[in-house]
Amino acid sequence: MVRRTSAGLPHRSTEVLVDVTSIIGAEDFIKAQNHGRQPLDPFARQAFVEMIQSLIFMERVWIAHPVLPSPAIGDFGAKPFLLQVLTEAELLHPLRLDERQMVAVRAAESRAIQDLQSMQGNRSLAQFIEQAHECDGAARTARNSLARRIHGWCEFQASQVRVAGHHADRITTADGIEDDQFGQWARAASIVLRGSLRSMGPEGEEPYIASTLVRGLKYRCRAEAADLSYQAHPMRRDFLLTFELTREGADDEVVLDVIKLVRGLHESLAAAARDNETHRMQLLELELPLLGGRLWKPGEAGRLPDERWIRFVVSRIADYRAKSSDLRAAVARCVADEDFLRLARDIDSVRRQLLERLGLRQVTLSPVERSLVDGVASVAESFPGVPKVTGLWLGARSMGKHVRPAGTPVQRFLYKEFVQAWKRAGR
DSSP: OOOOOSTTOSOOOOEEEEOHHHHHHHHHHHHHHHHTSOOSSTTHHHHHHHHHHHHHHSSEEEEOOSSOSSOOGGGGOSOOHHHHHHHHTTSSEEOOOOHHHHHHHHHHHHHHHHHHTSHHHHHHHHHHHHHHHHHHHHSSSSTTOHHHHHHHHHHHIIIIISSTTTHHHHSOSTTSOOSSHHHHHHHHHHHHTHHHHHTTSOTTOHHHHHHHHHHHHHHHHHHHHTTOEEOOOHHHHHHHHHHHHHHTTOOHHHHHHHHHHHTTOSSOGGGTSOTTSSEEEEEEEEEEEOOGGGSSOGGGTTSSOHHHHHHHHHHHHHHHHHHTHHHHHHHHTOOSTTHHHHHHHHHHHHHHHHHHHHTOOOSSOOHHHHHHHHHOTTEEEEETTEEEEEEEEEEEEEOSSSOOSTTOOEEEEEEOSOHHHHHHTTO
């Protein structure tokens, strides 16, 4: 997701806020590669791709604490270790809000809680679940089933994350859910919607699923107060879009069409959104080289203990980031719609130079790249040997009750998760 900067500046800030859940998934993928096994987190590949792309191509990446508004790095706990190393390398920065920003956060959270506690709140969660099953049913294979991945994610979290030194150090309650109004809503919603939530996770995990989803609203409130954009974990993405569009007046059909688009079931948003809707929407696709697939060579994995291996990978990320400044600048120059045409030319002009700098000019995919091309639907080969990551710039001008400043559309950059399934289905 990328925000528009102040009017008149020929530059778009690409600073993003990410969540700990994404870091956990990326770390699981990195550790799995070191041990030659499959990741335990079903979202690990997607989280790895999105996290590495953001660290390399975005201007600055911030990390939110689930409870504290101005955390020290020690407040995140000892795990995930990847978070610690990224902050040491100054690739990741804890988000610390001042009192002025917290006034804005409290106001935004109050509005979100009010909407959650209305009929719309339960409707948004129920609609998210229904949409997940409908989109899963439209995909040709079950590999990218959101419901199946959430079920596996719950098992991964229960065994690997909700333990001392990890999630329990960030949220210290007995059930791992915050003692605030968002947590209270999640506990209540998990009772009202227990039957629906059980279709997505093991019995007893309903409150944890609901709290994980709704926590994304807290992160978005903080990001907007800090003038950032929130790059949500893939599990939260559909729910946040559903909630945001529904609260601003879009009907169920339009919301489902947008979700289908993000999940690759529509070719263009223009075919999904009609001119007479409360939202005027536009879509632009952005394709960037996948750089996470060659952070290490096959012979380098399996030789180091996990902590040293993670430090090694982070050093490669820092090197790639330093050498990718031209492409990062090209992304930041996208201010108006027509700039995307120039961006395509800019990417073409710097891609060869970038791949030369990184020593990646080869036509055979690495094993990691092949794994990502086969396992992450937003990753595909642009031409032999050089895979790409597809994202969507989603612009929506709200005509509802939460109106943005005149002339400034809401801008989101979303990594497109299901483009391969859409292509296989011939849609």
